[in-house]
Amino acid sequence: MSEKLIGACIFGQSGGLTAVINASAYGAIRAALDAPEITKVYGAAHGIVGVLNDQLYIMDEEDPKELELLLHTPSSELGSCRYKMADPEKDDTDYRRILEIFKKYNVRYFFYNGGNDSMDTCNKISRYMESVGYECRVMGVPKTIDNDLYGTDHCPGFASAAKYIATSCMEINKDSRVYDNGMITIVEIMGRHAGWLAASAGLATFFGSGPDLIYLPEIDFDMDRFFSDVEKIYKEKGKVFVAVSEGIHYADGSFVSEAKTSATDGFGHAQLGGLASLLANLVKAKTGAKVRGIELSLLQRCGAHLASQTDINEAAAAGKTAVEEAVRGMTGCMTAFKRVMENGRYRCEMELLPLSSVANYEKKVPLSWINSEGNGVTQELIDYVLPLIQGEPVLPLEHSLPRYARLKKVLAK
C-alpha cells in the first residue's frame, strides 16, 4: 500500500481490564516480533504513562512460550492506566514528551489497546505526530467488557465477561431457589452506560436457570415499578432473582447508586458499586422478605477460567491485524469486528475503522432488544451474544490452578 517503514514499535494497554486483553497483546506482540519491518518490540509499562515515564519492556527478550501464555492470563500483564491526555491543541506537553521517547527509540509504530477513552488518546497521538511531521503509524486495538465501542459488531473482552456472568447467574439461580422459605436475590453487574453485560444474564434465563428480572441503563429506572415487578413475582413464586446494571439511573439521569460515594476515577466517572446492597436493603424494607445482594465485582472482568475461546481468538486476531495492517501502511485506524452469518453459522471478519469515527461514542443495547416491560431481554439479544461465548479454552494449569504468563519485563535503557 505505501512504502516500507522500518523502526521499533510500542504496544500499550489502557483502561479497564478484561479476561482477554492479554490475548490481544499476544496477537500484536507476536505479529510485531515476526514482522521484518519492526526492529524492536516494546511493551509500555502502564500504557501511555509508561511511554511518558520512559518505562518500556523489551518484548524481544521474552521466552516465546511465556508470551503465548498471555492468551490465558487475565488482566493487563504490562500494566494499565487511566491517564487522560489534554487536547494537543490546548496543551502539548505530553505529546512533546511522547515524541521525544518515540525519537529516542526510533518508534515508528504505536499500538494502543483500550476502550473509548483509549481510542481517543490514540487518535490524539496520531493527529499530533502527523501535525509535527513525525512518521509513525498509530493503530487502536479495541477492548472493553462494556461492549460499547462504536462501529464494531462487538468488542474483545465482552464475550468472556458475558460468559462469566451467564454461568455465574446460572449457579446463583440454582443456589438462591433452594430453601423452603422466600428469597429475593439481587445481582449487580458492571456497565456504566450500556447494559450489554447485565443483558447477558438473560442467557442464563434462556437456558433455564437465570434472573426473572433484568434492568439496564438503556431504560430509565423507576423504583415503584421495580418494587411492583419484584413483589408480583415474589407473591407468585416466593423466589425472585433480579439482575441490575450498575449504571441504572432515574429519568433525570442520576444514578440509582449515586448517593453512595463521591469518589471518581481519573476520567471523572463516578465510582459506582454498592448498588446491590442498596437495592437489597430497600427491597427488604418493602417486602420483609429475606433478600441477598451480590456484586459480581471485578471477578466478571478477570474470570479467564471461564473465557470464551471465540473471544480469545478474536482478541488475538484484533492485535495481529492492527500490526499487520500498520506494516502494510495503514494508520489512524482501529481494528473492528464484522459479523458474518452464513447458513446460520457465525463468522467474524476483521476490518479497519478510522479512529476519529469510534472515539468517544458509546454503543448501547438497542431498545428493541429489551422487552416491552423494560425488565428483560428479547430473543434478538440472545441471538447476538450466544455465538460470541462459544468454545472452552484448554487452560494451562499447574496443580489444577491457573498457570499465568511469567514475563521477565526487561526495561529498555
Place this chain on the structure above:
Amino acid sequence: MSEKLIGACIFGQSGGLTAVINASAYGAIRAALDAPEITKVYGAAHGIVGVLNDQLYIMDEEDPKELELLLHTPSSELGSCRYKMADPEKDDTDYRRILEIFKKYNVRYFFYNGGNDSMDTCNKISRYMESVGYECRVMGVPKTIDNDLYGTDHCPGFASAAKYIATSCMEINKDSRVYDNGMITIVEIMGRHAGWLAASAGLATFFGSGPDLIYLPEIDFDMDRFFSDVEKIYKEKGKVFVAVSEGIHYADGSFVSEAKTSATDGFGHAQLGGLASLLANLVKAKTGAKVRGIELSLLQRCGAHLASQTDINEAAAAGKTAVEEAVRGMTGCMTAFKRVMENGRYRCEMELLPLSSVANYEKKVPLSWINSEGNGVTQELIDYVLPLIQGEPVLPLEHSLPRYARLKKVLAK
C-alpha cells in the same frame, strides 16, 4: 453383617449448599436404585421438612442420564432446609410425624446429607427410631464447604469451594495490581467459625498470584495490628491484597462484621454490605488509599464450573458408601474420609464414624498451620488442601453454558 432389611429409603439434603452436594445425592440414589434390598427410593423435598410435610419425590421415576447430571449440578437439587429439631426427649412431635411417614412408605433406610446440624438431626432420628423399636437404618453423609466436621479428614464440598476461592483470588490478584496508582483490595470469604476457606486463598499466594495477608477466625482479630500490617505492605509495594474470613472476631468474641463502632464511612453514609466493605471503608479512612472490598458471596459455594474432580468423586463415594454400608447392616453412622499418603501420593479411603461422635463439634484450622504473625498460612496448610482440589471435571455443556440435571420430581402420593 446383620440380616437383610427390605424396604424403601429416603435421601434428604440439608443446610448450606455446596458445588458437589448433588454428587453425594447421585452416589446415594444410584446405589439405592441398584440395591435389591431397597424397594423404592424417595428424595425428600427440602430435607427433613419434606418428610414432615409428606413431600417425597420418587427417584425411581427419573431418567438415569438426568440423574447422572447431578454430578455437575451445583446447589441442592432436591431442596434444602435449615430446620432445627427439638430433642426427642423434650418434644417428640416431629419424631412421631417422621415415624408416621416412615411407616406410610415402609421406609427402612434414611440418608441425610448435611453439616454439623444435619448430623445432629440424623443422630436424634436414629436414637428415636431405636427407642420406639422401629427398625430403620439411619446414615449421615457429610457436606460442608466450611470443612469443620469433626472426625473426617475433610468434608465433601470444601475442596471445590477452596478451588473456586484460590482461582478467583489468583484472578483478582492479577486485576488488583495493574494500575499505576496504589490499591488495596479486601476479599471476604465464607467461614463463620473455622477459617479453612479463607486459608485456601493461600493456595493462590503459593502459586504466585494471591493475597499478601490472610486473617482467620482461629486468631483473635486486632484492628490496630491489621492496619499496621496493611500499611507496612502498602508503603513497600503500593498494592495490598487482603483475604479475610467472614467470621473474624475480636478477643471478646464479637464479630468484626457486627461492630457498631464504625457504623458510618468517611462521608457519614450508613454502612451497606458486609465485612469487606466495612474493612474497605476503615482502611480507606486510615490510609487515604484507593480500596476495594469484594465479597465472594455464594458464588464460592455454588461454583460447579470450577469444581474439583477429586471432590466430586469423593462426594459421590460418600453417598454410595452410606447406602451400601446401611444395606450391609450399619446404622447411626456418618461416612468419613481417611487420608492415606503413599509415596507422596494422596488417596482417600471411606470409613464410618458413629453419628454421636461427630454431631455438633467444630474442627478448626490448627494454629500451627497459621504463621507466627497471624496473617498467613504455612506450608502444612497448602500440603493439606492441594491434593483435594486436583482434577478438572468434563462439564456437560449446552451452547457453552452449563447443562444441569432436569429432574421430573414426581411426588409420591
